[in-house]
Amino acid sequence: MKNKILSLIAFLALFSNLAFCEVISGKIHHDDINYQNKVVDSRTQQGLEGAKVSIPDINFTTYCDENGYFQLNADVNKKTVLFVEKDGYKVFSLTIDNNVISSPLKIGIEKMNPFDLQISDGLIHLGDNMFSQNSANSSQFRLSASGSYFVKEFKKPKCSSKQDVVLKIGSLIGLDTKKAKLIGQNRIAKVYSAPSEVLVNGHKIAKLELNGDNIEITIPKSVLKENNELLIQSGRNLFQTSYVDYDDIELANISVEIKDKTRYAKY
Ligand SMILES: [Ca+2]
Numbered sequence: 001m002k003n004k005i006l007s008l009i010a011f012l013a014l015f016s017n018l019a020f021c022e023v024i025s026g027k028i029h030h031d032d033i034n035y036q037n038k039v040v041d042s043r044t045q046q047g048l049e050g051a052k053v054s055i056p057d058i059n060f061t062t063y064c065d066e067n068g069y070f071q072l073n074a075d076v077n078k079k080t081v082l083f084v085e086k087d088g089y090k091v092f093s094l095t096i097d098n099n100v101i102s103s104p105l106k107i108g109i110e111k112m113n114p115f116d117l118q119i120s121d122g123l124i125h126l127g128d129n130m131f132s133q134n135s136a137n138s139s140q141f142r143l144s145a146s147g148s149y150f151v152k153e154f155k156k157p158k159c160s161s162k163q164d165v166v167l168k169i170g171s172l173i174g175l176d177t178k179k180a181k182l183i184g185q186n187r188i189a190k191v192y193s194a195p196s197e198v199l200v201n202g203h204k205i206a207k208l209e210l211n212g213d214n215i216e217i218t219i220p221k222s223v224l225k226e227n228n229e230l231l232i233q234s235g236r237n238l239f240q241t242s243y244v245d246y247d248d249i250e251l252a253n254i255s256v257e258i259k260d261k262t263r264y265a266k267y
Helices: 002-023 178-182
Strands: 038-041 052-055 060-063 080-085 092-096 106-109 117-126 149-155 163-173 196-200 203-208 212-219 227-233 249-260
Touching: 080 117, 080 163, 080 249, 092 106, 092 163, 092 212, 092 249, 117 149, 149 249, 163 203, 203 212, 227 249
Parallel strands: 038 106
Antiparallel strands: 052 060, 052 080, 080 092, 117 249, 149 227, 163 212, 163 249, 196 203, 196 227
């Protein structure tokens, strides 16, 4: 009898565990192949509880568990942008597709610096919504184009002579330039677009020719004033002469940051 009671208790304990698992659906199960996706503090490598992971293009949002783990049960058959957000940290973005997310992701995010200026945190679509299915993005852009250019004002940040003012573009997708075509970022047979251009106070500071993440562009101090205007202009399709066809691109997570001169990768 005692044995029977014990096994009944064991059975009930097992059953209540199962029932508990049902209730907390969405929590990470250790046998899940996605179990190892993790968001950590880039300096301490500690998992970050509650960090938000989202893929706006497919309306996917999830949050990290108490150890920083998250599940990514999403189908991303075309390149798009994944965002990670957490209070007190810089917004992080990463270009992904099913190939990228087929292996576990470990994402380190950085604490915000008080002098960093977030210029935009979501996705910005520039162009005219006319694009080839084979373009470097090739997905149906979920956002409609807000025009062929993006403009934003920003105050001059404080920085020492050992530091640079850097414009950072978290992610850039959809560029159909000659260079992007040469390295296989799109499958368009013949045509290509002029590079997109980045201007500060009317001075051209960079040409954007390749898609990618963490594009860092030095803003020459000589062009900076107290109040500044950033302009990003999408390039024209160089093979379309009967009308103007702007390259349809998406930019994510633009910021102006202060960096030690030796400690960042210039674009
Ligand atoms: Ca276009």
